[in-house]
Amino acid sequence: MTSTYLVEVIITNKKGVRDPEGETIHKHLILRKGYASVQSVRTGKYLLLSVNALSGEDAIRIVKELCEKLRIYNPVVHDIEVRLRG
Amino acid sequence: MTSTYLVEVIITNKKGVRDPEGETIHKHLILRKGYASVQSVRTGKYLLLSVNALSGEDAIRIVKELCEKLRIYNPVVHDIEVRLRG
Amino acid sequence: MPLSHAEIDEIRNILRREPTVEELAMFEAQWSEHCSYKSSRLLLKLLPTEGRNVVIGPGRDAPAVKLFKDWLVVFKIESHNHPSAVDPYNGAATGIGGVVRDILTLGAKSIALLDMLYLGDPRNPHANWLIRGIVKGISDYGNRIGVPTVAGDAWFDPAFNTQPLVNVACIGIVRPEEIISSGPSPGDLIVIVGNATGRDGLLGSSFASKPLSEDVDKDIGAVQVGDPLTEKLLIDAIEVIRKRRLAKYVKDLGGGGLTTAIAETAADYGLGAVIHLEKLHTREPLTTLEILVSESQERMMIVVEQSKLSELVEVLENYDLMYSVIGFFTDDGVIRVFYNGSKVAEVPAKELAKPKPIRRASSPPMEALKGLKPLYSLPPEPRYDDAILKVISSPNVASKRWIYEQYDYEVGIRTVIKPGYGDAAVLRLLDGTNRGVAVKGDANPRYTYLDPFNGAANAVAECFRNLIAVGSRPLAIVDELNAGNPEKPEHFWYFEMMLKGVAWMAEELMLPVVGGKVSFYNEDHTGRQVKPTATIVGVGRVQDVTKTTTIDFKESGSYIILVGVTYPELGGSEYLYRVFRLEEGEIPKPRPCSELRNGRFVYKAIKLGYVKATHDISVGGLATAVIEMSILGNLGFDIDLEKVFAIGAQRIDEVLFSETQARYILEVDPKAINNLLKLANRFGVKISIIGRVTDSGEARFRKRDKTIASIDLDLLRDAYRESLSREIEGGI
């Protein structure tokens, strides 16, 4: 029996690869408008997949696999995180 | 005393508003490569803010406020989710 | 805008019974201002629409004009003001999508986009957010569909802080014999192609036919996301369909959705139709009513003969386009709509397509007196170095590269004169000849605000001059009139005056107005109308793209020639606004006879090869025009203002910054100067030799020996090139 699981994929730049968008939002938007308590901003891409699977772990396994095989992220520059949506 | 909290912001198109990017990734990549168990894909933008705050709730409050005020998202089109990074 | 009681009675009359909910929805969509032009139709009749070159005038989705014997140019203007006010990114993007589909309906190949943007103060955070979103929306959509955005207009004014004007235009070309225009016959099939219909596009036209509500979330039904990939596939597929002659008729599903597409087509050809709604591909379960009026984007109606259906389907499938065959045309003039076998609507097409026009009251508001006020006492003369720098760095004058560098203006390899280099863009036809087409869009919201009649006339004249200045022959124009609430007489007055101004000048300049668009309800949530604006887009014929002229000075030593007479016309000028914050006075007079005479002279002079660079004089006056030529050419100049042929000017600023119409600056080789003088004589045109191009690295205005202003070119270049970017990037 399968049910439907929501799996989140978050793709961000690796440490060492600059994230100018995050820097711009931080510096030119957030800090300039006085939100000094914000230390840093990183941006990324978010995917939400709805997956039929036997279990949560199974859903994660499927998504992890497809992220690798279809190169949903580019390992040269990206980190990826796959998790069930809480 | 403040400490540093990691706050995630996820911006997606509202329900009912199309997401051609998600549709394209689903149809032309994921389904074509045989991952039929994936029912749908929605895409969004991900921000990770590191914030000095008194508590987790306080950090969330700050980020929610700045997302509204600085128009980090457009309430007419987007849903936003602000949460502490687990 | 819901139907009025009178309109509902009218519908009862037409049907001779109570309408069903579906029928009411169809009438409401079709009779909205946006689709039916009910408030404007009577006045629009005043526009001159005919001419030797007009092949298809107003009426179809897009008009067609003879560019050459063997080429038609198809062009159209659209506004997406309301959607862009609530969702600048998608609002502007879907505006591009819509206008491109209009061009597609005739089977023409889209070769250029223009965007005319009337935006708020970049330093206002909300306006800034709108500006970025709008430009990015146009950029992301236009670039993705592979149509270059080659020209436009941009204006910044706090009046547009919450309600910007986003006017976009598309230019297409097609061979006369290949145009899709045979029209449907009874029995032909109706195929809907493209995106699945969804709830996203509900009642968009009604949304554009009422004021912006304070609580934007209520307007949620109108939010639509652009899907440029599907649009691009539509473009590619329709090109094949045209070549293989698979379609008899093509129409965009725009405002009013399915209802409008079918009603207008049937009415235009005296037909009826049978529609089965359950056949339509939808994104989600929808009610019959929703299917009928949804305005989901990137959908087209293709009418095909039964025998060619399978070939059509093959093309659509090759491009992964969704489609459904939803019905056929009949000969009885009645549209019958079914859902799973039961009839939900039965309406006569003609009556549905065209509601009775409404005659609206019109009266000028007190505010309009500002434009009648003669400028008796000008403020004391400023230091001219400072004043020039202020004007050059005004966002309305400074280079628009922050905008156009976000657009792919070269895809298609046709763009011979690119944005920023010429008064108009020039595209080659790429047909083995050197022939081409020039395009430009213009408006001046300050002029039309102060004096809607003369302001609109001046917009037509400016467009004409811009087309002339690159060496093209102006052929025709389309107009977009952006006005306030037509139910308010003092708003409607502006619309009426602008329309009459366009009609008058177009007639005088022999430029048929082959199409256009009206946008009402451009008010902020307090009910204040934004500056009423008449936007004009024109096309010109280019015999030889290698003989066109750009703005930039080419060589030190050339003569600088001013064409036309200068009058002390500072009312409504950029100078008064930028330097003294004054926004009043009589705007420059439209001078159609001078426009024609001077225009013909400049056209001829370019054609004869006397001219190395041309620039028309508009916002910012003479000073701005020569400085732009100098910055782009990286050459200085030395001008003696005493030499300017001016009538009635008593002060320096009345010469430097007057925005008198019908004037141009030419750069002329000393060897050609005598010929040019003779030519001017022959045309009866007043010209003055006002100075020389230099390599001094300095912009110098003097009066005989007295220096009026002398500014380092590097300083000017920086102000001109970077000011807009500084305003926008600094104003987040």
Add this chain to the structure above:
Amino acid sequence: MGKIAILKFPGTNCDEDVYYVVKNVFSLDAEIVWHKSFKSVKGWDAVIIPGGFSYGDWLRAGAIAARTPAIESLVEARDLNIPVLGICNGFQILVEASLLPGALLPNENGKFVCRWVRTVVERPKGPWLSMAREGEVLDMPVAHAEGRYYVDEKTFYSTLMKSPLIRYVDGENPNGSLYNIAGVATEDGVILGLMPHPERASESILSPRGFKAGGRVIFESLRQSIKRGW
């Protein structure tokens, strides 16, 4: 036989431009091939992947097209020594398909940029650059949103510095690309990818004041190479 394939995907938009230039300016035989019909590189003299926004550039520029059978079949080009050129989106696709090293990230300023720039060729070699001189300056326009080339230091020094390379002239880098990289190639130069558009810089009529038609050398090299090898 003796033909250049110009690959077209949903969203490709420079296919006709490349076709026009290759055919009318350089008198080469070419055909625009819809990706579904492109089965193999065999039989083609060269393959060009033109610019545009394949699959809307969604996920990442080039990412979805890189997973199509048409691109997957290009792996063979290396063994068969068939020249492959990726222009703009074509370059992005080649990188996403790992046929060229590195990655192309969103422009540093977050915006699409359309502008003429000057580039310099280093170690020219192979079918696409055989006629270019070391250090030759090529003027070409860029038009992209994701052109910031990224590569790790090791790959840069161990691989790229041995291969043909196209770099933006100092001060003209339009996107924040590392090492000013505008285009990279395999060591033998058979596969070349670059962000600037040579097809837009192949006729003087299209070059704005102060710029030359710097794309010509690429197509001239190809013409020579097809005739005589490289």
